[in-house]
Amino acid sequence: MTEHPRQKGSEAVWLDAAYELLTQNGVDAVKVMPLAKKLGLARTGFYWHFKDRDALLDAIVSRWEEKNTGNLISRAEAYAESITEAMFNLFDCWLDETLFDAKLDLAIRNWARNDFGLQKRLDDADAARGKAIQQMFERFGYSAAQAKVRAMTIVYTQIGYISMQVYEDRSERINAMPDYIEVYTGRPVEDTDKHRFFARHNHSG
Template identity: 30%
Template sequence: MATEKRQLTAHDWAAAALTAMGRGGAAAVAVEPLSKVLGATRGSFYWHFSSRGDLVRAALALWERRETEDVIAWVEAVDGPRERLRTLLLGALRRTSGPSAEVELALQASVDDPDVAEALARVTARRLEYLAAQFAALGHDDADARERAVMAYSAFLGHTQLVHATPSLAPSGDDLAGYADRWIARLTEDAPVPAVGGAR
């Protein structure tokens, strides 16, 4: 007796589209190939989405949630801004290879797609806002906190590209924690001593 196939959800389609983006950017999202990958019909696609553009936007929303909002929620469980910065940077550096990094790089290369450009702008602004808030909690004024946030984010993007292009030249393994610590030390130097009880 044949087993009935599981009914696909919009999330299944979005996740498959996001995987395709990691391999070939936004242009790699096409209904027919994804239907074959998922073992589904085009009818399944149109049950959830009215167009390919809707699917692309759903995949980008999934990426935004996974790689930004979920990460921020995870880091928020860490006590204190300096430790949150270290945890965030070290976690980001450890994710500069594999599927997450592939999607990040592919989206950066697909910025000519309006939907991708909009998602990248939104995600970058959110990430920089969160980083700047951590530096501000350490006592830096708004302009300085923003500058340090940009430097930290640039370190992440640069490391991602370095691992992608010339992995043998990038810190890895046991060296990565020390590398992250030195980055955080440089980025937080000259921070005023927090008030009694520490900055939270």
């Protein structure tokens, strides 16, 4: 008997539900039956889209790599006329969940503690992020050694921020970002760069 489309759902529907379980309850909660129950779909519908649970988990990791690491690298490579403007481009990731999903990053890091293969992918992702930020600094005249230290300071700080699940008022966080950028770069922040950044995040300053 052919599976009714309403019982199958779509690949995105199953993946989104798996994302919710992962970020809320950890990887052990991501199982086919709980997903089917959560979605109100037939369990067999899952297998129209994924070979097995491992395939679903791999799809989640791929989504994380493409979204978080891919977007972070793109923002680090975005056009800028100064290092401080480049940093504002990068800081878009910390404010726009469509660019960088902090909940997913934390879930992946927690999961990787007990998964050697995932830990390797996480290490590769962190290395790629660090390299992109290092190259961003190098484009603006920093030595390779200085660029690497500044890049890793940014990476480690953000990992800590996510892992500690720090809560800040959004307005206060945005107001503090120019000061963070001055600390990270050692350069004063131009008002034009600051106001452009504030405007694209609908912040009045």
